[in-house]
Amino acid sequence: MSGGEITLGHYLALSGLLFIIGLAGVILRRSLLIVMMSLELLLNAANLALVAVGRFQGIPDPQVAVFFVITVAAAEVALGLAILVAIFRIKKTTAADQMDSLRF
Amino acid sequence: MGAGALLLRNPRAITKMEQIFFWILAAGLLVFATAVVTLRNPVTNAVCLVVALVFQAALFVTLEATFLAAVQVIVYAGAVMVLFLFVIMLLDVRVEARGPIQWPKVVGVGVVTLAAVAGIPKMVASFPASQTALHWGQGKVTGTARDLGMLLFTSYAPLFLATGVLLLVATVGVVVLCRRDPES
Numbered sequence: 052m053s054g055g056e057i058t059l060g061h062y063l064a065l066s067g068l069l070f071i072i073g074l075a076g077v078i079l080r081r082s083l084l085i086v087m088m089s090l091e092l093l094l095n096a097a098n099l100a101l102v103a104v105g106r107f108q109g110i111p112d113p114q115v116a117v118f119f120v121i122t123v124a125a126a127e128v129a130l131g132l133a134i135l136v137a138i139f140r141i142k143k144t145t146a147a148d149q150m151d152s153l154r155f
Numbered sequence: 156m157g158a159g160a161l162l163l164r165n166p167r168a169i170t171k172m173e174q175i176f177f178w179i180l181a182a183g184l185l186v187f188a189t190a191v192v193t194l195r196n197p198v199t200n201a202v203c204l205v206v207a208l209v210f211q212a213a214l215f216v217t218l219e220a221t222f223l224a225a226v227q228v229i230v231y232a233g234a235v236m237v238l239f240l241f242v243i244m245l246l247d248v249r250v251e252a253r254g255p256i257q258w259p260k261v262v263g264v265g266v267v268t269l270a271a272v273a274g275i276p277k278m279v280a281s282f283p284a285s286q287t288a289l290h291w292g293q294g295k296v297t298g299t300a301r302d303l304g305m306l307l308f309t310s311y312a313p314l315f316l317a318t319g320v321l322l323l324v325a326t327v328g329v330v331v332l333c334r335r336d337p338e339s
Contacts, residue, residue: 060285076192126325133332
């Protein structure tokens, strides 16, 4: 890293930190809405790592993978939010710790 | 020839600009991602997520993935976030009530975070290819719409079609999930 040039390692470290932040959100937050937003952060961290590796190694295919990840993420958000709305109609809450009907 | 073109011929100026852009965008992305995870008003979280996604799109531009940057803004910061804001509005979610703090979880996440912050630079450094630097305009990969389209419609065409089916199934699923029972 002569002269503080931006290397692949910088992007990978940034991606790792973003993943940790998102993971903390998924584990710590109770509101399912925020948990889903944190999931988006996780997917974005993976996307960033894919694009960075693809560019620095000279492979175009990871960008196609990111394209598919974005598509699947859109479908996932639509379905997840629909389930959330359906749960809210029954439980009147979005808190994950209130959803304990299957616990005994 | 403008001053910008002259500037872009100077390798030291390019290196400097790469550094400035990377550190500003990285700091912005991490700050707004932290805001998404920590703030308590869902609308604020959603808006912070939009800003974080736009920062990520800008990082895609610094990685010369221009088409993905556009898709990121249109699909993520546009469509997905509108979906989130609609659901927040539909559910009329207020500021989240403060529950009892789950100390085991908080301590566990704190330990993992500290270990990760200490360990990630070492882990990345041990990966030999991580030392590669590549200046703007020198990369072999250019993520324009043409390049991605060529890949998508040739070697990845079956996957592309499967994605269409997936989106159709997701749409049908959402309609089924959100339908109210006619009897009740």
